[in-house]
Amino acid sequence: MTILERIDALRQEKDAVILAHNYQAVEIQKLADITGDSLQLSMQAQSSKARLIVFCGVRFMAETAAILNPEAKVLLPAAGAGCPMADMITVEQLRAFKAEHPGAPVVCYVNSSVAVKAESDVCCTSSNAVKILQSFPPGQTTLFVPDQHLGTWAAQQSGRQVIVWQGFCPIHQWGFTTAQLKVLRKKHPGFTLLAHPECDEDIIEAADQVLSTGGMLKYVKQKDKLIIATEATFIDYLRYLYPEKQIVALNYRARCQNMRKTTVQHVLKALEEEQFHIQVPPDIAAQALKALHRMLELST
Numbered sequence: 371m372t373i374l375e376r377i378d379a380l381r382q383e384k385d386a387v388i389l390a391h392n393y394q395a396v397e398i399q400k401l402a403d404i405t406g407d408s409l410q411l412s413m414q415a416q417s418s419k420a421r422l423i424v425f426c427g428v429r430f431m432a433e434t435a436a437i438l439n440p441e442a443k444v445l446l447p448a449a450g451a452g453c454p455m456a457d458m459i460t461v462e463q464l465r466a467f468k469a470e471h472p473g474a475p476v477v478c479y480v481n482s483s484v485a486v487k488a489e490s491d492v493c494c495t496s497s498n499a500v501k502i503l504q505s506f507p508p509g510q511t512t513l514f515v516p517d518q519h520l521g522t523w524a525a526q527q528s529g530r531q532v533i534v535w536q537g538f539c540p541i542h543q544w545g546f547t548t549a550q551l552k553v554l555r556k557k558h559p560g561f562t563l564l565a566h567p568e569c570d571e572d573i574i575e576a577a578d579q580v581l582s583t584g585g586m587l588k589y590v591k592q593k594d595k596l597i598i599a600t601e602a603t604f605i606d607y608l609r610y611l612y613p614e615k616q617i618v619a620l621n622y623r624a625r626c627q628n629m630r631k632t633t634v635q636h637v638l639k640a641l642e643e644e645q646f647h648i649q650v651p652p653d654i655a656a657q658a659l660k661a662l663h664r665m666l667e668l669s670t
Contacts (some may be wrong), residue, residue: 380641386422392583407584447636456536459516461485474655488657497582499524542568545624566600
């Protein structure tokens with residue numbers, strides 16, 4: 371029996387569903403039951419009736435699934451898969467930030483710890499951040515944590531007043547330059563630039579479209595001749611889906627090492643031993659759930 375056949379047998383035997391984020395390696399996305407961006411996977415985790423949820427992604431994603439679906443046992447195949455952006459703000463720092471701006475509601479990017487979510491009013495993802503900010507009245511100041519680039523871009527798009535925390539994704543902050551873009555524009559004239567909203571402002575300003583990975587998937591399905599500024603493993607997947615299309619990564623070296631930690635062998639081990647069970651303390655989960663439910667309510 372091959373490793374993939376063993377995984378298939380175990381997912382049936384143990385009533386498991388395998389979720390994979392868009393930044394996972396192609397071989398992981400190919401074996402997953404469901405793929406998507408953070409919002410799509412949050413919704414799938416919440417509605418899943420499976421006994422086991424094997425979450426191929428990073429820790430904050432598995433924690434979100436565990437909060438949204440407490441009846442399921444959520445497993446993170448690679449125990450060490452974290453998120454540098456999520457580590458850029460602690461709950462103590464958020465409380466101090468709130469104290470500096472009393473009364474201002476907090477919008478928290480899902481790329482954050484459960485404790486930070488619990489201290490926030492509503493969560494968001496890159497696909498719904500603009501809509502979430504628009505739920506607040508014009509003229510009200512809102513705090514946005516932890517990603518400064520998503521927060522700044524979403525504030526501009528929503529017309530809301532936002533004070534951003536100075537966190538960032540290292541891949542999107544440092545992975546792309548206008549010099550790289552100039553070279554590719556010359557090499558591929560007429561190509562459309564898609565950029566993730568976590569990118570640095572220079573790349574955002576140069577982009578033809580600013581989209582979440584879920585938005586990029588929809589766009590690429592209809593379009594061709596694209597330069598894409600986001601984590602390059604996702605572009606591997608797009609090129610796998612659409613081998614006939616001209617899809618170019620702005621930087622093929624811009625890869626999240628935490629997302630790359632999950633292997634097919636890790637998925638098999640998670641199913642075999644039901645290891646790396648993600649659990650959230652009930653009191654923190656209850657508070658974080660309020661912010662997550664508010665996000666999902668505003669996203670429908």
